[in-house]
Amino acid sequence: MAERNVHSMGFFGRKSLFSMFSITSIMFMLSLLFVLRSTGRRHLFYLNIIPKSKILALSEEGYSQSSAQIDEYSKKGTLKKYNLFKCNPSKQVLKVFMYNLPPQFHFELLGWKAEEKSVWPDIRNTIPEYPGGLNLQHSIEYWLTLDLLSSEFADNLDGRSAIRVHNSSEADVVFVPFFSSISYNRFSKLKPGQKTSTNALLQEKLVSFVTAQEEWKRSGGKDHIIVAHHPNSLLDARMKLWPAIFVLSDFGRYPPTIANVEKDVIAPYKHVIRNYGNDTSGFDRRPTLLYFQGAIYRKDGGTIRQELFYMLKDEKDVHFSFGSILKNGVKQATQGMHSSKFCLNIAGDTPSSNRLFDAIASHCVPVIISDEIELPYEDILDYSEFCIFVSTSDALKENFLINFIRNITKEEWTGMWARLKEIENLFEYRYPSKDNDAVQMIWQAIARKVPAINLKLHKSWRYSRAPVSKEIGLKSFPMPKNIL
Numbered sequence: 001m002a003e004r005n006v007h008s009m010g011f012f013g014r015k016s017l018f019s020m021f022s023i024t025s026i027m028f029m030l031s032l033l034f035v036l037r038s039t040g041r042r043h044l045f046y047l048n049i050i051p052k053s054k055i056l057a058l059s060e061e062g063y064s065q066s067s068a069q070i071d072e073y074s075k076k077g078t079l080k081k082y083n084l085f086k087c088n089p090s091k092q093v094l095k096v097f098m099y100n101l102p103p104q105f106h107f108e109l110l111g112w113k114a115e116e117k118s119v120w121p122d123i124r125n126t127i128p129e130y131p132g133g134l135n136l137q138h139s140i141e142y143w144l145t146l147d148l149l150s151s152e153f154a155d156n157l158d159g160r161s162a163i164r165v166h167n168s169s170e171a172d173v174v175f176v177p178f179f180s181s182i183s184y185n186r187f188s189k190l191k192p193g194q195k196t197s198t199n200a201l202l203q204e205k206l207v208s209f210v211t212a213q214e215e216w217k218r219s220g221g222k223d224h225i226i227v228a229h230h231p232n233s234l235l236d237a238r239m240k241l242w243p244a245i246f247v248l249s250d251f252g253r254y255p256p257t258i259a260n261v262e263k264d265v266i267a268p269y270k271h272v273i274r275n276y277g278n279d280t281s282g283f284d285r286r287p288t289l290l291y292f293q294g295a296i297y298r299k300d301g302g303t304i305r306q307e308l309f310y311m312l313k314d315e316k317d318v319h320f321s322f323g324s325i326l327k328n329g330v331k332q333a334t335q336g337m338h339s340s341k342f343c344l345n346i347a348g349d350t351p352s353s354n355r356l357f358d359a360i361a362s363h364c365v366p367v368i369i370s371d372e373i374e375l376p377y378e379d380i381l382d383y384s385e386f387c388i389f390v391s392t393s394d395a396l397k398e399n400f401l402i403n404f405i406r407n408i409t410k411e412e413w414t415g416m417w418a419r420l421k422e423i424e425n426l427f428e429y430r431y432p433s434k435d436n437d438a439v440q441m442i443w444q445a446i447a448r449k450v451p452a453i454n455l456k457l458h459k460s461w462r463y464s465r466a467p468v469s470k471e472i473g474l475k476s477f478p479m480p481k482n483i484l
Contacts, residue, residue: 092161092444092447093160093161093162093163094161094162094163094172094173094443094444094446094447094450095162095163095165095170095171095172095173096148096162096163096164096165096171096172096173096174096175096225096443097164097165097166097167097168097170097171097173097174097175097215098145098148098164098174098175098177099174099175099176099177099209099210099213100119100120101119101176101177101178101206101209102119103118103119103120104202105177105178105179105202105205105206106141106145106177106178106179107120107121107128107179109179109182109183109186109187110128110129110130110131110142110179110182111128112128120149123146123149123150124153127146127431130142130182131182131185131186133272134272134354135181135182135185135186136270136272137269137270137271137272137354138181138182138185138229138230138233138249138269138270139181139182139229139270139429140181140227140229140247140267140270140429140442141177141178141179141180141181141227141229141247142179142182143270143429143430143431143433143438143439144175144227144247144439144442144443145175145177145179146431146433147160147162147431147433147439147440147443148162148163148164148175149164150431150432150433151163151164152164154432158435159434159435159436159440160433160440161440161441161443161444161447162440162443162446162447168214168215171223172223172447172450173223173224173225173245173446173450173453174215174216174219174223174224174225175224175225176206176210176224176225176226176227176244178202178206178226178227178234180226180227180228180229180230180233180234181227181228181229181230181233183198183199183202183203183233184199184230184232184233184234184235185230187199187202188200188232200236203234203235203236203237204236204237206237206241207237207240207241210224210241211240211241219453219457220243220460221241221243221244222243222244222245222453222456222457223245223450223453223457224241224243224244224245225244225245225247225446226241226244226245226246226247227246227247227267228246228247228248229247229248229249229267229269230249231249231250231252231253231349231350232253238254238258238259239258242257242258242259245263245264245265245446245449245453246259246263246264246265247264247265247266247267247442247446248264248265248266248267249266249267249269249350249352250266250350250351250352250372250373250374251264251351251372251374252349252350252351252352252372253350261374262452263449265442265445265446265449266374266375266376266377266378266445267376267438267442267445268357268376268426268427268438269352269353269354269356269357270354270357270429270438271354271357271358271360271361271427272330272333272354272358273330273333273334273337273358273361273362274330274334274361275361275362275424276338276361276362276363279338279363279421281338281339281363282414282417283341283410283413283414283417284410286338286339286340286341286364287317287339288317288318288319288336288339288340288341289315289317289318289340289341289342289405289406290312290315290317290318290319290320290340290341290342290343290344290367290402290405291318291319291320291336291337291340291342291343291344291364292308292319292320292321292343292344292346293319293320293321293322293329293332293333293336294322294348294353294355295322295348296309296321296322304346304347304369304392304395304396305346305347305348307396308320308344308346308369308395308396308401311396311398311399311401311402312401312402315402318402319336319340320344333358334362337358337359337362337364338362338364340362340364341364341365341413342364342365342366342367342388342405342408342413343355343358343359343362343364343365343366343367344367344369345359345366345367345368345369345370346369346370347369347370347371347372347373347392351370351371351372351373351374352370352373352374356368357427360386360420360423360424360427361424361427363417363420363421363424364420365386365387365388365413365416365417365420366386366387366388367387367388367390367401367405368383368387368388368389368390369390369391369392369395369401370392371391371392376426376427376438376441376442376445377426377441377444377445379445379448381423381426385416385419386416386419386420386423387416388405388408388416390404425437426438426441
């Protein structure tokens with residue numbers, strides 16, 4: 001009897017455990033279903049409230065613009081025949097709003113005369129030429145402006161990194177088309193009867209115009225693009241327009257509060273010497289080991305040039321001499337760089353010079369001696385693959401530089417020479433612009449700044465429309481200005 005009771009209790013115990021397990025399983029499944037439904041709603045909620053990127057929206061298949069946006073732009077002709085769904089995700093298409101500044105700020109500085117009330121030349125028929133010589137090395141704003149103008153009527157926009165839009169609310173950035181470098185080069189000296197130079201007057205007008213625009217007031221200028229590639233360009237206006245993104249050659253004449261690598265973009269010079277087309281020269285067909293031709297006696301940081309001159313001038317396979325673009329200077333430099341293995345790029349009055357980009361166009365391995373230099377697109381390009389870097393302190397040691405260069409093997413040099421031929425296109429300015437040339441690379445560098453700009457702007461707008469106490473009698477806070 002006692003034994004039966006034990007078995008009976010065991011049966012009912014197992015039955016109770018099974019029941020408890022079943023109930024627990026059902027409750028777990030219900031809880032899981034609730035969580036999944038809740039997560040799904042939250043996912044949809046986030047999809048609905050997060051605004052689509054102005055550059056490209058992220059979908060399951062990659063980056064693409066919404067079909068509504070594409071339809072809207074197609075109607076305007078802005079994105080005609082351009083399929084954004086096929087874009088490379090790493091190359092975002094930047095939407096640029098360009099101010100219609102009067103011609104006196106841009107093409108009139110090149111001698112172009114506007115017809116009636118037109119602001120821009122019809123570049124489908126005539127392209128105003130930029131002055132030659134050394135003026136060309138700082139002509140960056142000219143090429144960027146031409147590229148934006150051409151984006152409106154080009155049949156094929158493949159390879160393009162930026163397009164012009166006419167509604168600033170659709171834009172990622174705002175471009176200021178002031179030809180600041182030619183303004184400095186050609187119009188900074190006083191003319192008879194002038195108390196203020198044309199260059200200074202244009203800068204004063206530029207500041208008044210730009211800071212009065214709603215686009216500037218809304219962002220405090222942080223999404224504005226201003227080109228000041230010549231180190232002396234925009235000298236008066238830069239202190240007032242500093243929140244903008246500057247496109248510069250280097251930071252040599254800027255305090256870090258005005259220009260710095262986090263905020264601004266470094267653009268390559270336009271090289272002056274001729275490209276080395278179909279270069280099959282190789283190591284043994286370049287008899288000169290090390291080449292430098294240019295101004296030797298410089299002020300500021302450029303004093304290293306004269307010290308290196310006295311150290312290297314008697315080396316038999318080194319060419320180190322004074323030179324300029326005058327009296328066939330460009331032709332001589334072209335021949336010299338094309339026949340040299342290594343080309344010196346030494347700091348002058350500023351950390352950079354067009355000599356580096358002349359060397360790249362010549363496939364002459366650059367030897368960079370400039371401790372403060374900043375290089376174009378260095379966030380995505382490894383210069384150590386095709387350049388030699390030597391610190392100033394090491395370069396000034398007796399026999400250090402020449403011994404260092406002589407110890408670089410033929411195989412090592414050949415690898416850098418081959419890499420130069422692969423990347424030279426990244427530094428070429430041309431119209432029409434082509435995929436991954438200097439124009440498109442600069443737009444891409446600007447596009448990489450956009451997320452940081454948006455972060456600052458979005459934070460600054462947190463309380464711009466926040467409600468306040470009824471006793472104050474205001475509906476919202478004023479829009480922040482001059483946000484750091």
